[in-house]
Amino acid sequence: MRDNTREILDMAGLATPMALRVAVTLGLPDRLPGDGSPTDDPGNGSPADGLPAGALAADLGVDPVALELLLSHLVTLGIVERAPTGYRTTAFGANLRSDAGNGLVDRLHLGAAGGRAELAFVELAHSVTTGGAGYPHRYGRDFWADLDEHPGLRESFDRQMTHRFHEQVPRVVAGVDWSRFATVVDVGGGRGGLLAAILAAHPGVRGHLVELEATAAGARRTFHAHGLDERARVTAGSFFDPLPAGADAYLLVDILHNWDDEHAHLVLGRCAEAARPSGRVLVLEPVGGLRSESEFDLAMLVIFGGRERRLDEFRALAAPHGLVLDTVTELTDQRCLLEFRLAAG
Known part of the structure; x- marks a missing residue:
């Protein structure tokens, strides 16, 4: 049997993931010159060929010896590089800058x-x-x-x-016949990016977004920016409370996997209650065995106590609320659309 000890230790090590997170939290890729960053300009007081670790430590208020150890590991990872007068951010490390536009800072910043x-x-x-x-x-x-x-x-x-959902919005809009629904309630719809895109593509559809007040304010700004004030409403509230009734479709995007079965039942129950007698409930999220990743599944467990449910689990979750799974569409490489109808009688 081949000795895989080194490989297993490399997989299990915490030094690298934590070093990246601490580097982002301290803002090292932003603070160090390199790769055409604003600090590359000697006129702003930072040398173009590197910033000394001691000066950086003084600026950050951290231990200079410990910071040097962190920077040395970041050199090993290719995030920063040594220069004649200190350290620089590499082109690879520039992906961890706050202006990189890839969402990594919000994912890694402690x-x-x-x-x-x-x-x-x-x-x-x-x-x-x-x-x-x-x-x-x-x-x-x-x-x-x-x-x-x-x-x-x-x-x-x-x-x-x-940011995480932005790239998938066009496929979600194009992959569903949203024109079937005169009204769509986006339940827990965040800042409204998806609902705005749906309404923009289908002028005959009206939307209603339900979200907690702190986020609902952002949704109002989104709809206003898209000129949708006349066709999009925002209600500040929880999806555990009664929802606006009588819409044709109730949309849940990445909601149920954030909750254990007890709370997921409450959310589906509110949707079914509001959708009666002829509305549809649309669930868009990863599905176990179809569109899910094992690492993300563990994240749902450890952060929320949830999981990426399999189709039989969705059916079992929906049945007590009179919801029947009608269709399953593998809509994107990460998510499926499950369409539920209310059982007759």
């Missing part, structure tokens, strides 16, 4: 919702033992309560969700 949430993976043993989220075990409150307590976390989470 003060952002994404970076903070991933630290809950240290509680994975707790989640596997209990079946519950590791996040409250680490932080003393669940993820959503943490966002309520810290508005900055909610802001970063909203940005992360908008």
Whole structure:
């Protein structure tokens, strides 16, 4: 049997993922010159060929010896490079700058919702033992309560969700005959990017977005920016409370996998209640065995106590609410669209 010890240790090591997160949290790729960044210009006081670790440590208020150790590992990873007068950010490392436009800073920064949430993976043993989220075990409150307590976390989470879904919006809009529905309620629809795109592509459709007030304000701005004030409404509220009734479709995008079965039942129940007698409930998210990744599945568990449910689990979840799974469409490389109808009688 081949000795795979080194390979396994490399897979298990925490030094690299934490070094990247701390580098982003300290803003090192932004602060160091290199790769055409603004600090490349000697006229702004930063030498184009590198910034000394001591000066950087003084600027950040961190230990200079420890910072040098971090920078040395970042050199090994190709994030920064040594220069005659200190350190520079490489072209590869520039992907971790705040202006890179790839969403990585919100995913990795330890003060952002994404970076903070991933630290809950240290509680994975707790989640596997209990079946519950590791996040409250680490932080003393669940993820959503943490966002309520810290508005900055909610802001970063909203940005992360908008960026993560942005590339898939055109396929979601094009892959569904939204014109079938005169009215669409986007339940927990974030800042409204998807609903705005649906309405823009289908002038005969009207939309109504339900979201917590802190995020609903962003949705109002989105609809206004797209000239949709006449066709899009925003209601501040929770999807655990009664929803606007009588719409043709109730859309849940990446909602149910964020919750355990008890809470997922509450959300589906509110949708079914509002959709009666002839509305549809549309669930758009990864589906176990079709469009899901094992690593992301563990993230849903450890952060939220949720999971990427399989089709039989969706059917079981929907049945008590009189919902029948009608069609399943593998809509993108990451998500399926499940369309539920209300059972007759």
